[in-house]
Each structure stands twice: as C-alpha cells, then as structure tokens.
Amino acid sequence: MKILVVGNGGREHALAWKLLQSPQVKQVYCAPGNGGTAILPGCQNLPLKIDDFDGISEFALDSGIEMVVVGPEVPLAQGITDYLRTQGLKVFGPTKAGAEIEASKAWSKELMQVAGIPTAQAAVFNQASAAKSYVRVQGIPIVVKADGLAAGKGVIVATTLEQAEAAIDSIFQGQFGKAGEFVVIEECLTGQEVSILALTDGLTIRPLLPAQDHKRIGEGDTGDNTGGMGAYASALIATPELMAKVQKEVLEPAIANLHSRGIDYCGVLYAGLMVTPTGEFKVLEFNCRFGDPETQVVLPLLETPLEELMLACIQQRLAEMPPIVWKQGVAATVVAASGGYPGSYEKGKLITGIDKAEALETKVFHAGTRLVERNIVTDGGRVLNITAIGDNFQQALDRAYAGIKCIEFEGLYYRRDIGYRVL
Ligand code: AMP
Ligand code: GLY
Secondary structure, eight states, rough: OOEEEEEESHHHHHHHHTTTTTOOEEEEEEEOOOOOHHHHHTTTEOOTTOOOOHHHHHHHHHOOOOOEESSSSSHHHHHHHHHHTTTOOOSOOOOHHHHHHHHHHHHHHHHHHHOOOOOOOOEESSSSHHHHHHHHHOOOSSSEEEESSTTTTEEEESSSSHHHHHHHHHHHHHTTGGSSEEEEEOOOSSSSEEEEEEESSSEEEEEOOOOEEEEEEEEETTTOOOOSSEEEEEEETTHHHHHHHIIIIIIIIHHHHHHHHOOOOEEEEEHHHHHOOOOOOOEEEEEOOTTTTTTHHHGGGOOOHHHHHHHHHHTOOOGGGGOBBBBEEEEEEEEEEEETTTTTTOOOOOOOOOOHHHHOEEEESSSEEEEEEEEEESSEEEEEEEEESSSSSSHHHHHHHHHTTOOOOOOOOOOOTTTTTGG
C-alpha cells in the first residue's frame, strides 16, 4: 500500500514512521515533509505545498496512492478532503464542514452547547464595545479568544481588565486577520489539561491513549504559549472512569451532533479538556486533527497497525474493528527548540548528534528540520522531538533527556521539567 501524508512537522514524521511499521505499507510520501521524513527508509518527500490541492491530487492519482492522511488543520479547514474526494481519492481527515469544529471557536462552542457537552461558559461578540462590557460584568480572570485559526496564538488568558480589553482591541484590529472577525469570551478554568485524540468514522468514535503536553515555553509552565514543548502518554489523570465519562459526555455527543448536521466526520477528533482536582472536566476546545507533540507519544505505544484503523475510518467500519491494542509502558517526548521561539528565531543551523541520541534508547522525530545536501539543519521553532518509551515515566523521561544531551545546534533550548506532574 502507498500512502501520502500531508504536512511537515513532528506529527507527520511520527505518522509516516508508524505507518511504515505495518507490513502492508510499502511506501509513504510526504508533502512536503521535513529532514526526518527525507531520510526515513521507505519514505520520500515531495516538493508540494500543503495548500497545493491540484499538485497533491495529481501526484496521488498518477502514483496509485491508496490513502491520503492530512496532518495539519489549515488544509482541512480549506477543504482539502472535499477536493481530493471529488477526485476519487481516499482521505483520512474531515471535510471543510467538519473542520469547522476547530476553525471556528464560536461554531464549536455552539455545537457543545446544543449537544450538552460540558464546557466553559462563553459568549461571542462581533464588536469591541459589547465584548468589553461583558468582560467588565464577568470580571477577571477571563479568557479572550479569536474565533478562527491562529496557530495556537489567538487565546489570551487575561488576569487584569486592561489585558482583556487590549486583547479584544488587538483581535478586532486585525492581529489575527480574518480569524478575528469574532471574539469568544470565556470563563477561565483551572486544573490540568488533557488531550484526548479519538479516531472516528462519523458514527463510531474510539479514543487513543490520553496524553498531556506542556504548552508554555518556560519551566514550571510559565511564559508564552507555544505549540507544545513536551508531552507524555498515557496521562495518569485521565483514569478509566474519566475516559468512560468523556466517551459518553463528549465524544459520542459530538459525533452524533455532527452527524445530525449532515457531517460524516472521518479522521481524528481531538478534545482538549481541563480536569479539576476533583475529577470534574470541561472541554476547552476541539481540534480536527492529531495533536502535535501528543501524536509523538501516542503512536509509539500503538500496537494495532495504524493504516488498518485509518482505513476502517474511511470505510465507515470502525465499529467492526477489534479493540485497539497498546504496548506496555509509557512514552515521553522533549522538544528541542530554536533559541527565541515562540518569538523570532534563526534557521539553517547545523544539527549534530541525532545518530548518537538514537543509538541510546530514543527515537528522534524531526519537526522543523531540513535536509541540505547530507546535513540536517534547523528550519523551524520546534526542531526535534526526542522521544522514548519506558516501563514508567521516570525511565521514559531519563531516556529522552539522555538523548537530548547528545543533540547540538546553535541556540538549542529545551525545558528540563517535562513530565514533572507524573514523576
Ligand atoms: P485553545 O486554542 O482554545 O485550546 O486555547 C489554547 C490554550 O489556552 C489552552 O490549551 C489553555 O491552556 C488556554 N485556555 C483556553 N481556554 C481556556 C479557559 N477557558 N480557561 C483557561 N485556560 C484556557
Ligand atoms: N499540542 C496541542 C495541539 O496540537 O493543538
């Protein structure tokens, strides 16, 4: 079987790597891929942008691609699945209508309210003055969100009224472009965040192992939000009891509601939860794709062939699949980032030590890297995900940190406290 993966991050490297572990999968292509997928045996990068739907479709049809797996939210929200399906291709990833669950926080919030899914209390505004009056009535802390896709940067947790008002102004003044036509103002929740990635064919939905990521740049979960500086699975806080409640109160109602709107949602539905110390939870957001870096810790533990699960989703026979099988143990990943990220940073720095790290007990997924002649150089803010499995979190994290000590590039930054909650 030949599979085409769309995207170029650590998530896509992990997807390509996992797909290639199945004896059924002979070849994976990545559009455009990164330095890791360029050197992965059985994988080939294609010089195609993620929004080049014609180019992707032409290559897939000419090369006998049997499944296209879409990693990032942007092409999904732009309708890549709708387009490729009209060309007769099989696609793992929701249509434009389904991707709305991530692409519009207002739409997603309305779905949660109608479906009775526990979520933070919220209101939607298209005018700064009304939004500010609401904030003054609600008080602080309060969360201000741009409605649309903003690469994780459109959420401001305001601890003063001035901050909240400044956030409202900057969103309406176009800081996030069209993503800021509407503002969602939300009750501020506290607790621990858990990422639940679930596979669905539009009728049946099955969660993968719950994961937790560290979103902030600084140790102790401080500083600016990032795409994620490290992650681990399975998250202990998501007990079997909590997962059963999430299935009944979040995942199944979401899919049923999408179905009632005529949306046959195929792919990953990712529920981001806030879990309080008493085990109550509320949904913070839905995403229409695999999480990054959560995928890099969930997939190494997956035993069931990934392409079988994905095909079952596409063919709407997930209910017939036997239970998903997992390996023993836990997984952790530490992100090696470029100095300056999530602000501005330089690219093109030579990376050494990946082989040394992999000679230990780690797997290095590439995120922002590029192959230049025979060298791997930095090409993004999050550069590498040093990943390890262990019998317990101490072992997995010790292995990941031993691996990252082998890596060198100018400006390398990483958090030294990934997983502190589970140690
Ligand atoms: P979102 O894109 O909606 O997941 O928001 C990004 C991040 O902002 C989340 O992962 C949380 O860390 C934080 N956040 C979002 N909504 C809330 C909320 N209602 N209360 C507290 N933190 C939030
Ligand atoms: N790690 C957070 C996300 O993928 O949205």
